[in-house]
Amino acid sequence: MEGTNLEWRALARRQWPLASVLVMFLLLQAQGEGPAWSNLIGSLSLAALAVVSPRKPFDAVLAAATALVASSVLMRAAGATPGPSLLGALTVVELGAMMAMAAIVVRQEKVWRSTVALVVLVAAGVAEYYIRPNYWVRYPDHFPAEPSLLPNAVVTVILLALAVGTGLYFRARDRERATAVRAEVAAAQHAERMALARELHDVVAHYVTGIVVHAQAAQAVPHAAQEVLPIIVTSGNEALTAMRRLVGTLRDSEAAAPEATESGLADDVRAVAEKSGQPVRLSVDLPGEFPVALARSVLRLVQESLTNTRKHADGVTRVDVEVTSDGSAVRVRVADDGRQRTSPLTGSSGYGLVGMRERAELLGGTFTAGPRPTGGWEVRAEIPVSND
Known part of the structure; x- marks a missing residue:
């Protein structure tokens, strides 16, 4: 997935805790009862998409929903025995990845896009519930009574609210941080403008004042023109040198060292x-x-x-x-x-x-x-x- 939200190194620094948790859950899932390999397609797909989702959260959710439904259809068609599950037939890895993606899409996307993404995730979860083979039915000795749909729905709503709340919290934090950065940038720009204004006034105006004063003297005393003109030329050259120095500073030139000393x-x-x-x-x-x-x-x-x-x-x-x-x-x-x-x-x-x-x-x-x-x-x- 290509995107401009985060470079890969920045993504790795930000997402390594989530990746570590999902890898740990995958290892636990592989050690659980039942042939856990049958769930690896969906689990690995959703875990990978959750880790890279900050680059393009909306696209990651669509891809995750597609992967979840596709893996469920594949398991049903192959008659594969599911591994241990939590809600319906979701593994702990899939559930954790979906919650992470829900939080990320709420944090980063516009309201309407995040709403659509959440609806798609819930719809994929419901489809998975009815498509996949049921672990509770396959292993009745382990679980004497399968939880009904209502408790599953209640737990789903609670987890979804937790994920959305987490996303909203970080969204507010991001907004506050962006506001603070904009204020700092504006203050720095203002300070730079004020520094430039002082340099223009104190340096360039100094030489220009000298030029004007000597030119007025030459007008008042015509015979003094030959003595004054070299001074005017010198002041003009110094004013040009000061201007070049200021322009060099604005261009961040290494050769434009400040005056002094x-x-x-x-x-x-x-x-x-x-x-x-x-x-x-x-x-x-x-x-x-x-x-x-x-x-x-x-x-x-x-x-x-x-x-x-x-x-x-x-x-x-x-x-x-x-x-x-x-x-x-x-x-x-x-x-x-x-x-x-x-x-x-x-x-x-x-x-x-x-x-x-x-x-x-x-x-x-x-x-x-x-x-x-x-x-x-x-x-x-x-x-x-x-x-x-």
């Missing part, structure tokens, strides 16, 4: 400060090495803070950038002495401060930003160092 966090912070084109007074005290995720976030905090200063502040004569660590946490402070623009350069998405706060809080840190009492703007962040 073979040279170390301190050197990376100095490089960002130098490329900002602003009057930065830098203070860096970062002994030791830091986890890549923390180093990348600290670098982005400094980078985005300098970008915001360029976009939102006029008359800046000094930007203090302090990045220090005492081993337990990394502290970032970026403060300028400018005046806030009424209309920021390149517009404002409003996501810069949100992204910086998210970066800090995702690593268990704190973040604050706001105007300084003496004028200008200040950003502070503290992120704990974790080597986990």
Whole structure:
């Protein structure tokens, strides 16, 4: 039977307990009184179909019902003596396999298909009851009185209800598990989108802001164009490099390693400060090495803070950038002495401060930003160092 519900290895891991029980019942049946070989056709067929039934439960039930009726007809035609039976002429193996298939089809199939499958199983059981030779009649010394049809029917209903209830229980468990998996996938996708949004805003927007600022300077001072154009070209190339890195990350490329930091966090912070084109007074005290995720976030905090200063502040004569660590946490402070623009350069998405706060809080840190009492703007962040 071909199917896509379960691969064979997964099927083996899931069904080995049932297979083991059915094999044990087959061995006990072979050791029982009476020529048990006459029941082997139906018993082996139903046991095999029960084990593989999770691949295509509905088809397995139809095949099992056909095998049960066919084996009963064959036994009647050959006048074969049946082996020990439970309900009617069903062996313990056949009964166990039918109960297992009933539970599996209820668990996996749609309601109407599982209903049809259960009706087919019951019909096959009834047909078997009237077709097969009766073990109770063949061996009256062992069983003085054959149970009537009513007790058989009651026991059948109880066992069927047990199988259906088991299937419904696992069906509900599967539904809960699927809901939980979907929620986890949605949360992971949301986290990935947020991480990508932060990278786009903090990295690409940083370079684009530089391009816009230098282009505006070239427009305002025509003679400065020759000096500004190389800076614009450099910023454009860096923006393209950042975009390629992000696209590579989305494609899960091994070559797309994240930015940071073979040279170390301190050197990376100095490089960002130098490329900002602003009057930065830098203070860096970062002994030791830091986890890549923390180093990348600290670098982005400094980078985005300098970008915001360029976009939102006029008359800046000094930007203090302090990045220090005492081993337990990394502290970032970026403060300028400018005046806030009424209309920021390149517009404002409003996501810069949100992204910086998210970066800090995702690593268990704190973040604050706001105007300084003496004028200008200040950003502070503290992120704990974790080597986990």
